[in-house]
Structures are given as C-alpha cells and as structure tokens.
Amino acid sequence: MSLFSVIIPVYNRAQLIDNTLQSVFQQSFRDYEIIVVDDGSTDNSRDVLQTYAGRIVVLSQPNSGPGAARNLGVQRAQGKYLAFLDSDDLWFPWTLETYRKVILEKGEPSFITGKQYVFSSAASLSGVDNKGPLRVEEFPDYLASGDEWRWFGVSSFVIRRDVFSKNGGFDGGNVNGEDADLALRLGCADGFVHVCSPAMFGYLEHEGNITSDLKKNIEASERLIARERKGIFPGGAERAMERYSIICRHIRPCVLSAFSSGYTKDAVRLFLGTFKWNWKLRRFKFLVGALGMMIGRGVRR
Structure with a gap:
C-alpha cells in the first residue's frame, strides 16, 4: 500500500x-x-x-x-x-x-x-x-x-x-x-x-x-447555510460558534461580491441567512457595510 x-x-x-x-x-x-x-x-x-x-x-x-x-x-x-x-x-x-x-x-x-x-x-x-x-x-x-x-x-x-x-x-x-x-x-x-x-x-x-462563477458560489453558500440548519455538520450545540465562524468566513465575501455584481436579491438572502451568526461573532463592521450596500442598491431584480 x-x-x-x-x-x-x-x-x-x-x-x-x-x-x-x-x-x-x-x-x-x-x-x-x-x-x-x-x-x-x-x-x-x-x-x-x-x-x-x-x-x-x-x-x-x-x-x-x-x-x-x-x-x-x-x-x-x-x-x-x-x-x-x-x-x-x-x-x-x-x-x-x-x-x-x-x-x-x-x-x-x-x-x-x-x-x-x-x-x-x-x-x-x-x-x-x-x-x-x-x-x-x-x-x-x-x-x-x-x-x-x-x-x-x-x-x-x-x-x-x-x-x-x-x-x-x-x-x-x-x-x-x-x-x-x-x-x-x-x-x-x-x-x-x-x-x-x-x-x-x-x-x-x-x-x-470554476470558483470564478459567482452564481455557483452563491448556490454553494446557500447549501452551507441549509446544511448547518439541518444539523449535518458535526459538533452539536457546544461547537456551534466555531462552525458559524468558518461558515460565515466563506459567505461574507460572496455577499459582498453579489451586491457588487448586481445579484442583489441573492446577496440579501445570504445576508439575512447569516445575520444572527455574524451578530453573535461580533462582525459588526461587515453587517453595517452590507446593510449600507443593501439600502444603497435597493432590492431589485
């Protein structure tokens, strides 16, 4: 072997x-x-x-x-x-x-x-x-x-x-x-x-x-959120903050790229889907910045 x-x-x-x-x-x-x-x-x-x-x-x-x-x-x-x-x-x-x-x-x-x-x-x-x-x-x-x-x-x-x-x-x-x-x-x-x-x-x-495909990256972020909510990832409640930290690290850049590229509804969905996790992680600078982008662009197709 x-x-x-x-x-x-x-x-x-x-x-x-x-x-x-x-x-x-x-x-x-x-x-x-x-x-x-x-x-x-x-x-x-x-x-x-x-x-x-x-x-x-x-x-x-x-x-x-x-x-x-x-x-x-x-x-x-x-x-x-x-x-x-x-x-x-x-x-x-x-x-x-x-x-x-x-x-x-x-x-x-x-x-x-x-x-x-x-x-x-x-x-x-x-x-x-x-x-x-x-x-x-x-x-x-x-x-x-x-x-x-x-x-x-x-x-x-x-x-x-x-x-x-x-x-x-x-x-x-x-x-x-x-x-x-x-x-x-x-x-x-x-x-x-x-x-x-x-x-x-x-x-x-x-x-x-392949990672240059923003739409696929948005879909990948949505899958991470869904799988965390379904309890697929290990560690239980006692290690939730560690998982949130890693998951949000992947998703924050995708949120900002989606806003910048005009995928506003997708960006809002990811932002809201991870809002509580980022709040618990005290990622206030990101939350304020993303909220500003959301307000500035408005939710449109």
Whole structure:
C-alpha cells in the first residue's frame, strides 16, 4: 500500500494536464499512486492521459462534476492518505515529502492542508523554494482552527483515507463549494494541521477557474447555510460558534461580491441567512457595510 493516492479530476484540460502530471512525477518522495478521473471531457484530454499508460490509472465517467470524479478516484485508491490535486494546479518537488514529514511528526492527523502559491505564468514560479524551516499550525480538529483562511481549494487537501470514507466524501453534484462542505464535515476528526511554509502547491489563475462563477458560489453558500440548519455538520450545540465562524468566513465575501455584481436579491438572502451568526461573532463592521450596500442598491431584480 502506498502512503499517498494522488487523485486528479480532469474536465477539458488537455492543454494543462501535462504540466500537472509532470509536477507529480518530479516529487522527491516516490511512494505514491496517481489516479486520474476523466469527467466526461469533450476535448482530447483522454488522448493526453493515454500517453501516460503504465504510470497512472485512468478512470472515466459521464460529466458529473469534480466532487463525483474525486469520489470515483477514491474508490480505486489504495493509499493511506488521499492527496488531491486539480488538473490546472501544480505541486512543487518537495510537496509529498513535506506532507510525509508532517504525517510522521504529528501522529498521522486526519486532515492536512498546505499553503498555496498563486501564479499566472510559469515564469513566476522560479522564485518559489523550500529553503526556510517547515512551519505548521496544529489543532485538535478543523473546527478548532477558527475563521482564518488556511486553505485554498481542494489542491490544499490531504486526508486520511479512512476518515474521508467515514465522512462520506465530496458532494457528488456538479457544484462549487464541495471543498468547504467536506472540510466542515471533517470538523471533529482528530488532528488538523496546516502547512504555513513552504508553499505546497501552485494555484493557476485563469479564466477557466470554476470558483470564478459567482452564481455557483452563491448556490454553494446557500447549501452551507441549509446544511448547518439541518444539523449535518458535526459538533452539536457546544461547537456551534466555531462552525458559524468558518461558515460565515466563506459567505461574507460572496455577499459582498453579489451586491457588487448586481445579484442583489441573492446577496440579501445570504445576508439575512447569516445575520444572527455574524451578530453573535461580533462582525459588526461587515453587517453595517452590507446593510449600507443593501439600502444603497435597493432590492431589485
């Protein structure tokens, strides 16, 4: 059994997947398997993947979204830990070796995340290195980590496979926000560690980023609110404030973006849906600012 199963969902990324795979092949730590799931691509992504026959496992499904694709990959996985990487992002040569060190030194935590390095061209990656000391933040679990941003998409995630399976995996719909949803469902799993330094993956900014779709982000925020109200996330009443802190951290930027982009009714709905939580968290500056935007724009179509 490998220490890591690397799970990569692919949808119409024929021009990018080569670079992503090469970044995995260049890892200094070699005890891993690579599982790539083609999520119904309509370009020649599948042809590109076939050129790596024997080095990767390729699975296919009708287009169902990245969450479902990752879940399919996990079904085939044999590694103790699942290391997720999106098909437009890159790892650095030290990424898996650093995660291995964290796993050994921190007692096999359930959930590990890594710091991102945002880039828009390969040239900007030349200055990234791992010469400084390893710096991490360690918490009893994810809910205890507070409302500071500590991860940046699913390429940040390394999850012990038994914990992932116990908590049901990713939302299988073709949606945004499946990363935040899973992180919250992992909220009480023993051991959460965030790697602050070095940077652990390169996040490519481009027009195809799924997180650039504001309407889908609004829908993802609504799902977080609904699932919290239904009691889906763990921790019970005694840990409600920790969940509110994390959920509202995700939703506040979406509220402001929705107001700014003219999605006024959506913004108002999210604002009202989280008003009590933000009030309890004493996020008065946000509440006053959002209320001012609401009054200034008026509720219109």
